Each structure stands twice: as structure tokens, then as C-alpha cells.
Amino acid sequence: MEVDRFLTEITAAPGLSGYEQPVAKMIGATLVKYANEVRQDHLGNVVVLKKGKGELRPRVLLAAHMDEIGLMVTKIEKGGFLRFTSVGGIDPRTIVGQEVVLFGKKELCGVIGAKPPHLTDAKERSQAFTMEEMFIDLALPEAKVRELVSVGDVAMIKRKAIKLNGTSMAGKAMDDRAGVAVMLACLQELQRLHHLADVYAVATVQEEVGVRGATTISYGIVPDIGIAIDVTHGAMPGVPEYDTCKLGKGPGITVGPNIHPKVASELIRIAKEYNIPYQLETATGPTGTDARAIQVTRGGIPTGLVSIPLRYMHTSVELLDLEDIKQTGRLLAYFIASVNSEYVEELACF
Amino acid sequence: MKDLLKKLSETYGPSGREEKIRKVIAGEIKDFVDEVFTDPLGNLYAVKKGKSTKIMVAAHMDEIGIIVTYIDKDGFLRFSNVGGVSPQILLGQRVTFGNGVVGSIGVEKLDDIKKLTLDKLYIDIGAKNKEEAEKLVKIGDIATYDREAAVMGTRVIGKAMDNRAGCAVVIEALRRLRETENEIYAVFTTQEEVGLRGSRTSSYRINPDLGLAVDVTLVGDTPEPPALNVALGKGAAIKVKDASVICHPKIKAMLSELAAKHKIPVQMEVLTAGGTDAGAIHLTREGVPSGVISIPCRYVHTPVEMVDLDDMENSVKLLTAFLSTSVKMQEAFPCALV
Amino acid sequence: MLLIKKLTEAYGVSGDESGVRNLLREELTPYAEKIETDSLGNLYIKKGIGKKPRVMVAAHMDEIGLMVVGIESNGLLQVKTVGGVDERVLVSKPVVVGENHVPGVIGAKAIHLQKPHERKKPLEVEQLYIDIGVKNKEEAEKMVKIGDYAAFLATTHEIGDNCLIGKAMDNRVGCAILAELVKEDYDLELTAVFTVQEEIGLRGASVAAYNVHPDFALVLEGTTASDVAGVEDTGYVTKLGGGPAISIMDSSFIAPQKVINFLVETAKKLNLPFQLRRLTTAGTDAGAISQAHGGIPSAVISVPCRYLHSPTSIISLDDYENTLRLAKGVLMAIAEGGLSLEGFAEKIK
Structure with a gap:
């Protein structure tokens, strides 16, 4: 399947943290076509294994999280209005006036409402809406709402990805389905490369609520190398250049304590050798990605992090350049093809 | 269960110093289980042997407290918190140390109550000077609220209902449980209030197939309440999510179905x-599908926490039903995806 | 004295502890039965392999510092902090940058150029930069690169009444004590672990404890001595010169009462001064170690240290010596069965 189409499909699919099953099935079904087997663990991580050709086969873990942020019903109010909380970090200002899909006894359409501006004074209007002030309106009678919806049901912003100018695309859940698309691009590239290593491409769960899926899956797989694939802030006005990466200029390769120096330097070497554009990113402590969990699993795992530049993170219009996804897939494929047991052994030598 | 809860609530056991409460609980359960043991973090394990699915049920037995950090020359004790203790709630309280020493919480002269912080407070144990105080208490000793539990109809008011109510529910379920295929590890965990520490090591040790915690939860049924769905007296709560866990949808569904089947009143909880x-x-080793049965509780982390005995009874029924249900892991939690 | 001077003057910001690790490896090779590193860079030195009980003693090698995150066109280096740096301390300190230890200073707008209201505000790290004395970005890029670590530059020397001043006393003082411990023999299996990345979340210790899986762990630390002007006696965490500080509780760990009693008794038997650490916040490696596997009985002993996390930290050499004696005494006592490790897990039925 084409990477662009895959990304369009999986970003439209629902898959809130803890409730990833719909998107999980879609991802597993596609990725396994380029691998040997697929399974799911007890937390819901989708594990796709593409076996290597070596006698000694180092294990390389690729982790991209498939969960997305969203909403969860906390209370059904009089009139059938639904109070909600967020699952993962949501900026309340970005959700007012959005259409949502609520997963009750069946899928229900709704909107996020709040007190209209006509009924608020100037001072109120200068304040942003808080999550507590907003509600989901299903335009159904209260009795019907109570029949179909239960506290704890989840909802997501309704959004299909939009192709913009050139190779860019905007939509919801690009964070981090873009990373999942990178794994597809990588597996496709690996079809024509010789690699010794067993590749575990894992679409992880519950990253947005505390890198939870990566914690258990790296314990289970015990990889020799773990690479997290996530998104990073794209360059935009008002943000220091050193905190961002430019769209269309290739993946960010992170350096810092969370990253094994020899994994970062090998990624950079590969990028240079194969003419893949890249950008350096710094992280002065544990990153907010699956790499945070992978590195300290069991007795320690050499970890890397590559990121797709993306603007408007955690909104329903996350914007990226598809070219960056493809280049990142290539980078990882060539990296995997270069991994052998000597390289792995060196990673414990300081 | 009323008497059991009262006894547990009144027993001393702050985080890290759970010896007394552990002894009491061990005494309550040892005739109803096959094995009882502890570990380096002080967790208490009670095992009911079985051949099938290994289920861990955790109820933390620690309570919040205050720890002595300094004894001044006049015998007043300065302290810091162990877990979520609020200075406003400490004002005017009587506290007790594990050795029976009791003290009043005093406060320095304050011109503005909003400026009240823990370091403006002290414990007065009635000592005349430092020497006398040091005979009774030493730096590092931990005090808890000193409070008898009171029963008002079906409701019980007292300290440490968080989470002795959960402990009582697990104890009662162990007593009622008939032979099941499941292997049950009931763990009365330590140091939950300071960061889920006991459960982290005990679940690693047990390596269970399924996990279930029994703990109290906040309610939204009091005047001007937070927007919470759970109410006191409306049944056991089935947790969907809090800041530490998104309960496995399957376990949540299993609990809901069991409640419907046995006509146990329940409410859904999102915290x-x-x-x-x-x-x-749930994050132990390769991941453990986990859920939570919550007991609605008003005024959590105060000495006047209130729970409802009917809610507890319903929690016992739900827990007993869950533990008695045979779960085929392969079928309930399949690895095959496509 | 010589070893702690060398250790404190070495560079080892969290994530790049190589300077300290290399020094320790060289120093301790003659005493070790086995030396290993892991993929995070923890250094393991083993002695008495196969003996019982298995004791792990840990001291973190890393220090707080800075990382180069950008280079301006004029050649000034933009930085961010690594670990818990008090930003107010940074300005006007000499530093070294990168593998080649390029010297630089932390600069900010001179006071003459600041408006009166600006002068009262602490300088945030975004307003600071490292100046390595180059003319432009190209010149800078020949000497340093993005992602390079920067550490305080300071020499360690004696000061006042048998005290020592220098940078990174937290926790090279623990490393120095642990290195001395390794030089002697005990009737137990000792794994000395010089851990990495403590300052950014106890990350080295958590994997080290998983690897070693000891019966008991002792953590050696440098902790705040707050016996200074402006702090009330009630607020002292520890006192400089008051002897080794025994931890009861911190934000990551509560010591079992049995362990506290054992440490106190050991100190009393050896006639050593000691104090109880009176702060219940800040984490140590013990937090991670005690929660590894199914739980590991752990203890923390610290050397009091004034002006922690600054390039002018002060310790008392008496405290240093007494902490070393206490740590040694603890290992001897454990070897003689003075701490019943079986008692930490009791079979009731």
C-alpha cells in the first residue's frame, strides 16, 4: 500500500489511548504484508516481526505509537449534555466548535458546545474556554442519551486528513500515526535490502498518557536496539529555532542522555552515506516519547529517536510533509541493514 | 464488616511503617487462605491456590501521615508530610505515633490563613523540653490522625478509610470465596500513597495474568461538588480511567457484565x-490487563473520610464474583490480531 | 584527598559521564575481579564473586550541567540545562564545552545595559549563552557542535577548617568513598556501581539494580547542608561537620526502620558522629533500586554538602572520612551477619 493512502486511512480511524483496537487492526493487517508475523500483546501493542537472514540475529525494535489524544465522558448532565475530560494533553481552546464522533452503544455524531458569545459579557469573552465549561451535544433527548451513552465512553474529533499544497498533509492523529507510516515505508524499503537483524515494528499504545505501551513491549521483546519514531515541533514564528525542525528537511535525529551516542552517530552516518536529509535535535533529559521507556527497560537498551517535523501538535490539523516520512523510512531501513552483532556488542562498551 | 472496618481504620499504618496494620490483616486472613508471606517492601501476600488464571488483587494498607524532622529545645516537633496531607486539614487535629504517643497540632501566629503551610505547624506531645520529647519520639517517627471510627447507619466516618475500606472488602471476599479454578494472590500493598511502590514490586514478584485493585474514589454528590459521576451509596464503582491507568476495556466489561448478572448496583468512574x-x-513486566473496583468515599485524605457499608457489600459481591469466574486467558485476551 | 580532587575536577554531565568513568576504571582496575559497563554507561566493579550475600553499593557519577542546543550567527552558544540547575547560579561562571573541553564563560547582558527592573529578576537560561571567544558561527562550529555537553570549570582545593571546595561534590564525594571501599576486601559479593543519569531521573540506577539484583543496596550520596545564614535551625537538612547523614525518607524512598536502626547502631559501635537527614524531598538512586525486581532492601548515607549543584560546593573532610568509615563498617557488619536479610521477607503461613 502507498504510504500516503495508508496515512490517510489510519489517521481517520479511531484509536484513543487505551482504546486503540480499531486502528490497531488496520495497522496490523497492512504492515504484516511486508513482514512474517503479527501479534498483539495484553496492553494492545501491535507487534509485527520481519525476520532477518543471519545466524546471529540482533533484535531491532521500532516503536511508533498509534494512540491519539481524545475525550472521555465524565458525567451526563440534565438535558443530555455530556461533560468530559481529556485523554492525553488537549488544548481546550482548539476543540470548541469541533464535530466529534462519540463511541457509545453505537457511533454517535456530536459537537462541542459552550455558552454562546451573545450570552457572555466582554470580560468573559476575553477568557479562553476551559474544559469544564464545554460539553458534547449529541442533539438527542436526554433519555436517548442515557440509553446510548455511559460515563467512560470516549469521543474523538471528526477529521479526515487533507492534502495541502505540494507534499504536505494535515489532519488529526498525525502524532503519531506518521510514525506508523514511517514503519510501513521502512518495511517496504527492507523488502529489497539484505538485513541480518530481526525487525520488530511495534505500533505502541498509550504513549500519550505516559509511554505505557512501550514500557511493557520493550520488556517483552528485550531488543538489542530500540528506536522510537515520533513527531517533533515544526519550525514556526515565535518559537526559537533550536526548539524546532523544519518541515521537508528530513527527520530530526535526537542526541542527549536518553539516546545512545553510538545509535545517534550511526543514524547520522547512514543519513550521510545515503544522501538522506536530517536535522539534529537536542533533548537534555528523558524525552517525551517511547524512547524514555525503552532505554531503561530491564538492564538497559541502547535507544535512538527519529522524529517527523510537524506543526500544530495535538490539534486536529497537525501538518507535516509526506516526504519526511518517506526519507525517515529509508533512513531506518538502511540503518537496520547495517546492524550486525559486532555493532550491538559495542553498544555496551563505554 | 462494620466491626472489621472500624478495627482496620483505627489501626496505625502510615506509608513505610505498615507493621501494625499488616499484623492485624494477617490475623484476619490467615485461616482463609493457603499461604501468607511478606516481602522487603512490607507487602502482605495471601494466596489461595488454584490451577488456572493467576489473579492479583491489590488493596493498599498504608495511610497518609506526618514525619518528625526536628525536635526543638522546648520539645515541639516539626514535621513534613508522608503522602498527600494538607496543612488546612491538619489544623486542630490530634495525631498519634505508632508507640501510643499522642500530640496536638499547633500553629505559629499567622496574620493570613492563606499563608498556612506545613512548616508553620508543629506537633505538641506535651513534653516540657527536648530531653523529655526525645524519650517519647525520635526524628523520623511518623504520626497519623488519631480518630475513632463512628458508625452512622450504613455510613462509617473515620480516618484511613482510604484504603482500609478496600482492605476490608478484600478480606471479606477472601472469607467468602469458595474453591475456584483461579489462583488468587491478594496483596495488601505498602507505600501506595507515596507512589504505588508496594504494588510495583509485588506485581513483579507475582507476575499475574490479571490485576485488580480495590481502592476508594472521590465522589461528586456533596454540595457544590466537582463534576464527578460517582455518588455515595449508589454501589461499587467500576473505574474507567484515572491519571495512573486506563483500565483494560475487557476487564471493565467483565465487571459490568458480572454486576448485571448478579444484580449488583454499580456506577462508572472516570477520575x-x-x-x-x-x-x-498493569505496567509490570510484559503488561497485565488490569481493572479497579472503587469504593465511593467522601472527604478523602481527611480524618473524617466517609464510606457506605452497602457500597462495600456490593464491592465484596462484585469482587467475589470476579474472582470466582474462570477466565481462559487465550480466549479472553487473544494475541492473534488478524 | 587526591582522588576526590581528581574526581570533582573531571567532567561528567548526565548522559556523558565518560570523564569520570575512565578515571574510576583506571583507579580501580587493580582491585576488581570483574569490570563491566552497560548500554547506559553504568560502571560495575565486582569483588568476591559467588559469595553471599550480594551487596550493591551505588554512587552516581553524573553532575548537572548544560547542553549546547544552538549556535547564533555571532558564534555565541545557546544552551539548556541538564538536570536540576538553579538558573540563578549560572551567570558569570567558567565552563568547558564538548569532548575537547573548549573553555568558555557564561555571559549575559552587563548590568550597565540592564534597566533597573531587569536587575532584580533572576537571569533565565534563555537569556544566557556560552561565549567561547569566537567571531562567528563558522568558527564556533569548528570547535563545538550541537548536543555537546558543558560543565562548570572549577579547581578543587582546601578551604577553612578542613573543608574542601569545588564543583560536582554531588556526587563525586560518593564516588570517592565507593572507590575507597572497593580497595578493601569483605566476606560478601560486592558490586560497586558508579551510576549514570541520576540527576535526570535515577535512570542509570534502575537498570543497574535490574542487572545486579542484590540482596541489599547501599547508596552513597552528597546531600544538602543547609546550616547557613538565613535558614532557621528547624529547617536544617544536615549540618556540615555533623557526620554522615542517614536517610529516613526522600521523595523516592522510605528507609525500612530496621535498616535505619542498623545504620545507627553501626555508627554508635564505631563511635562515629552521625545525623539523620531531615529533608523528606529530593530523590536518590535508592528510589529506583529499592523498587527493582520484587523489591530490594536499601539504605542511603550522604555526605553533607553546602551549595549543592553549584561550582562552589563545600564539604567537610571530617564528614568524608566518617562517611567512609561508616560505609566500611556497614559492609563489615553485613559480612558478619549483622543485618538479617532473610527477615525482610517473612513467611507467616
Whole structure:
């Protein structure tokens, strides 16, 4: 399947943290076509294994999280209005006036409402809406709402990805389905490369609520190398250049304590050798990605992090350049093809 | 269960110093289980042998407290918190140390109550000077609220209902449980209030197939309440999510179905902050599908926490039903995806 | 004295502890039965392999510092902090940058150029930069690169009444004590672990404890001595010169009462001064170690240290010596069965 189409499909699919099953099935079904087997663990991580050709086969873990942020019903109010909380970090200002899909006894359409501006004074209007002030309106009678919806049901912003100018695309859940698309691009590239290593491409769960899926899956797989694939802030006005990466200029390769120096330097070497554009990113402590969990699993795992530049993170219009996804897939494929047991052994030598 | 709860609530056992409460609980359960043991973090394990699915049930037995950091020349004790203790709630309280020493919480002269912080407070144990105080208490000793539990109809008011109510529910369920295929590890965990520490190591030790925590939860049924769905007296709560865990949808569904089948009143719970032992259990090793049965509780982390005995009874029924249900792991939690 | 001077003057910001690790490896090779590193860079030195009980003693090698995150066109280096740096301390300190230890200073707008209201505000790290004395970005890029670590530059020397001043006393003082411990023999299996990345979340210790899986762990630390002007006696965490500080509780760990009693008794038997650490916040490696596997009985002993996390930290050499004696005494006592490790897990039925 084409990477662009895959990304369009999986970003439209629902898959809130803890409730990833719909998107999980879609991802597993596609990725396994380029691998040997697929399974799911007890937390819901989708594990796709593409076996290597070596006698000694180092294990390389690729982790991209498939969960997305969203909403969860906390209370059904009089009139059938639904109070909600967020699952993962949501900026309340970005959700007012959005259409949502609520997963009750069946899928229900709704909107996020709040007190209209006509009924608020100037001072109120200068304040942003808080999550507590907003509600989901299903335009159904209260009795019907109570029949179909239960506290704890989840909802997501309704959004299909939009192709913009050139190779860019905007939509919801690009964070981090873009990373999942990178794994597809990588597996496709690996079809024509010789690699010794067993590749575990894992679409992880519950990253947005505390890198939870990566914690258990790296314990289970015990990889020799773990690479997290996530998104990073794209360059935009008002943000220091050193905190961002430019769209269309290739993946960010992170350096810092969370990253094994020899994994970062090998990624950079590969990028240079194969003419893949890249950008350096710094992280002065544990990153907010699956790499945070992978590195300290069991007795320690050499970890890397590559990121797709993306603007408007955690909104329903996350914007990226598809070219960056493809280049990142290539980078990882060539990296995997270069991994052998000597390289792995060196990673414990300081 | 009323008497059991009262006894547990009144027993001393702050985080890290759970010896007394552990002894009491061990005495309550040892005739109803096959094995009882402890570990380096002080967790208490009670095992009912079985051949099938290994289920861990955790109820933390620690309570919040205050720890002595300094004894001044006049015998007043300065302290810091162990877990979530608020200075406003400490004002005017009587506290007790494990050795029976009791003290009043005093406060320095304050011109503005909003400026009240823990370091403006002290414990007065009635000592005339430092020497006398040091005979009774030493730096590092931990005090808890000193409070007898009171029963008002079906409701019980007292300290440490968080989470002795959960302990009572697990104890009662162990007593009622008939032979099951499942292997049950009931763990009365330590140091939950300071970061789910006991459950982290005990679930690693047990390596269970499924995890279930029993803990109290906040309610939204009091005057001007937070927007919470759970109410006192409306049944056991089935947790969907809190800050530490998103309960496995399958376990949540199993609990809901069992409640419907046995006509046990339940309510769904979404908590925006706070955590519980399931937070640590579900991330153990390769991951453990986990859920939580919550007992509605008003005024959590005060000496006047209030729970409802009917809610507890319903929690016992739900827990007993869950533990008695045979779960085929392969079928309930399949690895095959496509 | 010589070893702690060398250790404190070495560079080892969290994530790049190589300077300290290399020094320790060289120093301790003659005493070790086995030396290993892991993929995070923890250094393991083993002695008495196969003996019982298995004791792990840990001291973190890393220090707080800075990382180069950008280079301006004029050649000034933009930085961010690594670990818990008090930003107010940074300005006007000499540093070294990168593998080649390029010297630089932390600069900010001179006071003459600041408006009166600006002068009262602490300088945030975004307003600071490292100046390595180059003319432009190209010149800078020949000497340093993005992602390079920067550490305080300071020499360690004696000061006042048998005290020592220098940078990174937290926790090279623990490393120095642990190195001395390794030089002697005990009737137990000792794994000395010089851990990495403590300052950014106890990350080295958590994997080290998983690897070692000891019966008991002792953590050696440098902790705040707050016996200074402006702090009330009630607020002292520890006192400089008051002897080794025994931890009861911190934000990551509560010591079992049995362990506290054992440490106190050991100190009393050896006639050593000691104090109880009176702060219940800040984490140590013990937090991670005690929660590894199914739980590991752990203890923390610290050397009091004034002006922690600054390039002018002060310790008392008496405290240093007494902490070393206490740590040694603890290992001897454990070897003689003075701490019943079986008692930490009791079979009731």
C-alpha cells in the first residue's frame, strides 16, 4: 500500500489511548504484508516481526505509537449534555466548535458546545474556554442519551486528513500515526535490502498518557536496539529555532542522555552515506516519547529517536510533509541493514 | 464488616511503617487462605491456590501521615508530610505515633490563613523540653490522625478509610470465596500513597495474568461538588480511567457484565487526577490487563473520610464474583490480531 | 584527598559521564575481579564473586550541567540545562564545552545595559549563552557542535577548617568513598556501581539494580547542608561537620526502620558522629533500586554538602572520612551477619 493512502486511512480511524483496537487492526493487517508475523500483546501493542537472514540475529525494535489524544465522558448532565475530560494533553481552546464522533452503544455524531458569545459579557469573552465549561451535544433527548451513552465512553474529533499544497498533509492523529507510516515505508524499503537483524515494528499504545505501551513491549521483546519514531515541533514564528525542525528537511535525529551516542552517530552516518536529509535535535533529559521507556527497560537498551517535523501538535490539523516520512523510512531501513552483532556488542562498551 | 472496618481504620499504618496494620490483616486472613508471606517492601501476600488464571488483587494498607524532622529545645516537633496531607486539614487535629504517643497540632501566629503551610505547624506531645520529647519520639517517627471510627447507619466516618475500606472488602471476599479454578494472590500493598511502590514490586514478584485493585474514589454528590459521576451509596464503582491507568476495556466489561448478572448496583468512574495500584500493576513486566473496583468515599485524605457499608457489600459481591469466574486467558485476551 | 580532587575536577554531565568513568576504571582496575559497563554507561566493579550475600553499593557519577542546543550567527552558544540547575547560579561562571573541553564563560547582558527592573529578576537560561571567544558561527562550529555537553570549570582545593571546595561534590564525594571501599576486601559479593543519569531521573540506577539484583543496596550520596545564614535551625537538612547523614525518607524512598536502626547502631559501635537527614524531598538512586525486581532492601548515607549543584560546593573532610568509615563498617557488619536479610521477607503461613 502507498504510504500516503495508508496515512490517510489510519489517521481517520479511531484509536484513543487505551482504546486503540480499531486502528490497531488496520495497522496490523497492512504492515504484516511486508513482514512474517503479527501479534498483539495484553496492553494492545501491535507487534509485527520481519525476520532477518543471519545466524546471529540482533533484535531491532521500532516503536511508533498509534494512540491519539481524545475525550472521555465524565458525567451526563440534565438535558443530555455530556461533560468530559481529556485523554492525553488537549488544548481546550482548539476543540470548541469541533464535530466529534462519540463511541457509545453505537457511533454517535456530536459537537462541542459552550455558552454562546451573545450570552457572555466582554470580560468573559476575553477568557479562553476551559474544559469544564464545554460539553458534547449529541442533539438527542436526554433519555436517548442515557440509553446510548455511559460515563467512560470516549469521543474523538471528526477529521479526515487533507492534502495541502505540494507534499504536505494535515489532519488529526498525525502524532503519531506518521510514525506508523514511517514503519510501513521502512518495511517496504527492507523488502529489497539484505538485513541480518530481526525487525520488530511495534505500533505502541498509550504513549500519550505516559509511554505505557512501550514500557511493557520493550520488556517483552528485550531488543538489542530500540528506536522510537515520533513527531517533533515544526519550525514556526515565535518559537526559537533550536526548539524546532523544519518541515521537508528530513527527520530530526535526537542526541542527549536518553539516546545512545553510538545509535545517534550511526543514524547520522547512514543519513550521510545515503544522501538522506536530517536535522539534529537536542533533548537534555528523558524525552517525551517511547524512547524514555525503552532505554531503561530491564538492564538497559541502547535507544535512538527519529522524529517527523510537524506543526500544530495535538490539534486536529497537525501538518507535516509526506516526504519526511518517506526519507525517515529509508533512513531506518538502511540503518537496520547495517546492524550486525559486532555493532550491538559495542553498544555496551563505554 | 462494620466491626472489621472500624478495627482496620483505627489501626496505625502510615506509608513505610505498615507493621501494625499488616499484623492485624494477617490475623484476619490467615485461616482463609493457603499461604501468607511478606516481602522487603512490607507487602502482605495471601494466596489461595488454584490451577488456572493467576489473579492479583491489590488493596493498599498504608495511610497518609506526618514525619518528625526536628525536635526543638522546648520539645515541639516539626514535621513534613508522608503522602498527600494538607496543612488546612491538619489544623486542630490530634495525631498519634505508632508507640501510643499522642500530640496536638499547633500553629505559629499567622496574620493570613492563606499563608498556612506545613512548616508553620508543629506537633505538641506535651513534653516540657527536648530531653523529655526525645524519650517519647525520635526524628523520623511518623504520626497519623488519631480518630475513632463512628458508625452512622450504613455510613462509617473515620480516618484511613482510604484504603482500609478496600482492605476490608478484600478480606471479606477472601472469607467468602469458595474453591475456584483461579489462583488468587491478594496483596495488601505498602507505600501506595507515596507512589504505588508496594504494588510495583509485588506485581513483579507475582507476575499475574490479571490485576485488580480495590481502592476508594472521590465522589461528586456533596454540595457544590466537582463534576464527578460517582455518588455515595449508589454501589461499587467500576473505574474507567484515572491519571495512573486506563483500565483494560475487557476487564471493565467483565465487571459490568458480572454486576448485571448478579444484580449488583454499580456506577462508572472516570477520575481526572489521582492514581491507584492498578497504575503500577498493569505496567509490570510484559503488561497485565488490569481493572479497579472503587469504593465511593467522601472527604478523602481527611480524618473524617466517609464510606457506605452497602457500597462495600456490593464491592465484596462484585469482587467475589470476579474472582470466582474462570477466565481462559487465550480466549479472553487473544494475541492473534488478524 | 587526591582522588576526590581528581574526581570533582573531571567532567561528567548526565548522559556523558565518560570523564569520570575512565578515571574510576583506571583507579580501580587493580582491585576488581570483574569490570563491566552497560548500554547506559553504568560502571560495575565486582569483588568476591559467588559469595553471599550480594551487596550493591551505588554512587552516581553524573553532575548537572548544560547542553549546547544552538549556535547564533555571532558564534555565541545557546544552551539548556541538564538536570536540576538553579538558573540563578549560572551567570558569570567558567565552563568547558564538548569532548575537547573548549573553555568558555557564561555571559549575559552587563548590568550597565540592564534597566533597573531587569536587575532584580533572576537571569533565565534563555537569556544566557556560552561565549567561547569566537567571531562567528563558522568558527564556533569548528570547535563545538550541537548536543555537546558543558560543565562548570572549577579547581578543587582546601578551604577553612578542613573543608574542601569545588564543583560536582554531588556526587563525586560518593564516588570517592565507593572507590575507597572497593580497595578493601569483605566476606560478601560486592558490586560497586558508579551510576549514570541520576540527576535526570535515577535512570542509570534502575537498570543497574535490574542487572545486579542484590540482596541489599547501599547508596552513597552528597546531600544538602543547609546550616547557613538565613535558614532557621528547624529547617536544617544536615549540618556540615555533623557526620554522615542517614536517610529516613526522600521523595523516592522510605528507609525500612530496621535498616535505619542498623545504620545507627553501626555508627554508635564505631563511635562515629552521625545525623539523620531531615529533608523528606529530593530523590536518590535508592528510589529506583529499592523498587527493582520484587523489591530490594536499601539504605542511603550522604555526605553533607553546602551549595549543592553549584561550582562552589563545600564539604567537610571530617564528614568524608566518617562517611567512609561508616560505609566500611556497614559492609563489615553485613559480612558478619549483622543485618538479617532473610527477615525482610517473612513467611507467616
